[in-house]
Amino acid sequence: MAGHSQFKNIMHRKGAQDAKRAKMFAKIAREIIVSAKSGLPDPNSNPRLRAAIGAARAANMPRDNIERAMKKALGGDDTTNFEEVRYEGYGPGGTAVIVEALTDNRNRTASEVRAAFSKHGGNLGETGSVAFMFDHIGLVRFPKAVGSFDEVFEKAVEAGADNMEEIDDTFEVTTSLDGFAAVRDALGDAYGDQAEAKLIWRPMNTVDCNEEIAQKIFKLVDLLEDNDDVQNVYANFEISDEIMARLG
Template sequence: MAGHSKWHNIQARKSVQDAKRGKIFTKITKELMLAAKAGGADTALNNRLKTAIAAAKSVNLPKDKLEMAIKKGTGELAGENFEEVMYEGYGPGGVAILVEAATDNRNRTVAEVRHIMSKKGGSMGEAGCVGWMFEKKGVLTFDATKYTEEQVLEVGLEAGVDDVIADEETVEAHVAPEDFSGAQQAFDDAGMEYQSELSLLPQNTIGVDKETGTKLVALLEALEDNDDVQKVYSNFDLPDDFFDDME
């Protein structure tokens, strides 16, 4: 799962840049609306919304924008009618690419995603062509400077966590979707700070060389820069020296 962890670190750095120009606000606002639309405004009954609110607070989304997005999602206020779509395809090196989008115009979004894929060395595929390679998981991410792998394991094993992966920057706990809420509560009760999301994790990763890795990162970043794209998933594993020239 090293590929997931390394790509996560790229995303973490990029999220800071995105927040400065407001792009991350747009994506989180859409997720708040979709979560509220799907499960209502009560976070006790809607864990997806609870997670979205935590993400919104972590990037300091203004309270009025947060509340407005929820009200638009529940229909209390008029708003855009977004729907969730998933596109599948392949990137350089034949790696799998999943693109999760929220759109009010399917034709526009699929055309833009196809253009980005083609321009950056990828290709669109049929529905189901790579989705089977991924598994939905709850991911709880901890700052490795605050918590050790052992600390996360100690709490997580009692809460249904089935895997913990650590590197120099983060400790990730993975849990089945049905145990996600319980795991969040267990870490809350332990007073531990974390970021959490439901994610699609690759069951296996493909090792790529530095040149291919650079092309893949460029492709995924271009996709994530699209306003309709919420998340991008892939199954590649970057070489250990990939970040040497980025420090």
């Protein structure tokens, strides 16, 4: 009986992982569609599309899924128009949260995001209510296999990057908002679709959270990220290693 229960638990976790992967692929596909529609359909001439395809490959998204998204964007039979929308608010413990979405129905998405904040002890605010607590910067990320730290760092600096760090198995290059396009294009030309490039919101300061607040924040972020329209969630919370170990 214990073996059967363990098998069921493993299958449940695998099912949850598969569902999460499918949702992630759907969000990347949406970004590919929007990118392809917003510029030239050739990734070599459309840096945003190249970055979207890079993100797809970094996530091990099947080639068929990528090609299907491209065909949907260029086939002419898809009349869905996605808008880029940003939501801002306060989460549990006074944490600041920014939510970026691609939606074909602003009212639906706003209602769902507001409900998520309310359910987990937060409040959705007006645009600009927390953005001032973050730096809006560019991020270009590569697998370390593209080359040595010194080589990539030199190319990044020549292109106008602000900083580069080695984090786990990746190089992460950060840029100013104004310098992002030049750095993205230069490093994309050097390393092709292995690059993942996007604008992010980096908190200027962080809020230390106890275990109770941390649990609430994780639930809020999980619920927001589970929304089909939500592409990215940024927040300024800080959780100690000790609390993270207890939360598993």
